[in-house]
Amino acid sequence: MKIGVVGTKDGWSSELLADALAQRTGYRLLVEPERIRLDLPSGRALFEDTDLSRLDGLVIKKIGARYSPDLLDRLEILRFLSERGLPVLSDPLRILRVLDRLSCTITLQAAGIPMPPTSITEDVDQALAAVEEYGEAVFKPLYTSKARGMFVLRPGPEARRIIEDYAREFPIMYIQKTVDLRGRDLGVTFLGGEYLTTYARCTQNGAWNTTTVSGGKYAPFDPPAGIIGLAKKAQDLFGLDFTCVDVALTDDGPYVFEVSAFGGFRGLLEARGLDAAGLYADHVLARMRP
Numbered sequence: 001m002k003i004g005v006v007g008t009k010d011g012w013s014s015e016l017l018a019d020a021l022a023q024r025t026g027y028r029l030l031v032e033p034e035r036i037r038l039d040l041p042s043g044r045a046l047f048e049d050t051d052l053s054r055l056d057g058l059v060i061k062k063i064g065a066r067y068s069p070d071l072l073d074r075l076e077i078l079r080f081l082s083e084r085g086l087p088v089l090s091d092p093l094r095i096l097r098v099l100d101r102l103s104c105t106i107t108l109q110a111a112g113i114p115m116p117p118t119s120i121t122e123d124v125d126q127a128l129a130a131v132e133e134y135g136e137a138v139f140k141p142l143y144t145s146k147a148r149g150m151f152v153l154r155p156g157p158e159a160r161r162i163i164e165d166y167a168r169e170f171p172i173m174y175i176q177k178t179v180d181l182r183g184r185d186l187g188v189t190f191l192g193g194e195y196l197t198t199y200a201r202c203t204q205n206g207a208w209n210t211t212t213v214s215g216g217k218y219a220p221f222d223p224p225a226g227i228i229g230l231a232k233k234a235q236d237l238f239g240l241d242f243t244c245v246d247v248a249l250t251d252d253g254p255y256v257f258e259v260s261a262f263g264g265f266r267g268l269l270e271a272r273g274l275d276a277a278g279l280y281a282d283h284v285l286a287r288m289r290p
Helices: 012-025 070-083 092-099 101-110 124-134 159-169 225-236 266-272 276-288
Strands: 003-006 037-039 044-047 057-060 118-121 137-139 151-153 173-177 184-191 194-202 217-220 242-250 253-259
Touching (some): 003 012, 003 276, 012 276, 057 276, 092 101, 101 118, 101 173, 124 137, 124 159, 124 173, 151 159, 159 173, 217 266, 225 242, 225 253
Parallel strands (some): 003 057
Antiparallel strands (some): 037 044, 137 151, 137 173, 184 194, 184 242, 194 217, 242 253
């Protein structure tokens, strides 16, 4: 079978998944989405000398090195191929629903999934009121990963100016009350909709977030059945083939932060010793075989 991996060149997880599929099929193609040319009249999607529409399938591992609204347009190209009959995992339309932080949040909240108190506004006065109400809040860009572009704000004489400056770059402000993570949050992972395992991201050096960018470390963690059930309810709303649900255990109960559009491999390897790329490749082949 000829199955391409949509990802980033020299990206660790993208290359790993491409290698895993190549070991199983003898065919290796890592597709950089920004280099695709979609020819609508013919339905061809050209990457280098390959017409992607003639492959047996595509797997989306990454759609860009940095999250931005541009990624939605790249997904639309892949959605066209999917709707013309090419198997694409995960379904681009399902990724579209989760990639935008606001869209993901609205879906989770409408389903009653517990999340930290959150406000969405374009109004500086309302944003300031939310910070004052929460006492301390995290401002989160709608398109980001690993806490890039996020910052914590408390009420004070400089708060309005900081919000005004932020709103110039991010007019729609996503403001979330900070919660005590107890030094860690969880990555509850699912493959094909079924629970795989969980790892923890643990804070280091007093950072406010647990991401590896801020020095966080991965560790094994075995959550109770109720946490797994909550995470499964959250991921079921999106139907992704491989995903990770970010969960925090707080004094007020568990909170879900988000459902990942693509899921991560490194935490599974470092904390659990699992070859997630190989497991995902096996899942892909099982889904795509006639």
